[in-house]
Amino acid sequence: MVGVVIVSHSQTLAEGVVELAKLMASDANIAAAGGLDDGTPGTSFEKISAAIDKVYSDDGVAVLMDMGSAVMTTEMVIESMPDRKIKMLDGPVAEGGVVVALEASLGTPLEELQEKVDEARNTKKLDV
């Protein structure tokens, strides 16, 4: 099963997305990497590395990030793990996190997850 990591500047947001995703996919292999080591806002190279380690398998890991340094720090973590199969996905963190966790738990391979996130982004909640 593909592992999933949620990266956010906010520790509570990352943990909240994991909580939300587990409502739909209780067996998903998903970890939060939010905030700095002391829980204050920011993104932590060490926390992201540790979260990837925690959910890593040969099936790979999908990472969803919020913005700015979350994206850049994740890139640097991935560059520090050149032999691993890790992919950053572009999309909304909450809706995307739920969809990715669900798809991963159903056996969807890493290569097909971006497409699923794109579908989640394009699904309208309101008829506006």
Add this chain to the structure above:
Amino acid sequence: MFKTITNSQIIEILKASAARIEEEKDFLTELDNEIADGDHGINMAKGFNSVVAKLDGLAGKDIGSILKTTGMTLVSTVGGSAGPLYGTAYMKAGAALAGKNEMDGMDLVKAFEAAIGGIQMRGKATTGEKTMLDSLCPAYDALKAGIESGDDLKSALTKAVKAAEDGVEYTKTIKATKGRASYIGERSIGHQDPGATSALYLLQVLLENV
């Protein structure tokens, strides 16, 4: 006046950089508060103080190793965008100076070029977007032109700092299209960019120490 910068000078420059960032911490945070999330000064101070804590252990190492460790420490400790951006810059500059215990003007130009290339790559950014590149790129151009025309380090860096100051002023006139400040768009006009400002401070410290 120095013709070169040695590894022990680099350590002093990094200490002085940390002290300068600490002094300007509140101002940088205030600038960032006006247009983004208000963490730049605090984050930079945290990162550079962590760098200082490692410097004594780096005495005697080559400039490349010192700058690489500086970059990695910034990535691990800054926590905001300045971490991966300045972190990549120092790591790339370090790679360009690997094995050197002293650098001359052309080495500095090469290291600066690598650092800017790293920031552009990491931030997917260019000049005119109200970022640190708006002070760093003109400073690089002035430094390179100075060194190539035979200036010593102090004269070339004096021109670079002047260009960076002008770059900071220029950031007041443009809207942010990169980074958190891009969320406020046109409303960012009139504010000076905190990243361009911290980059200016680092260049001023370099000038003061050659």
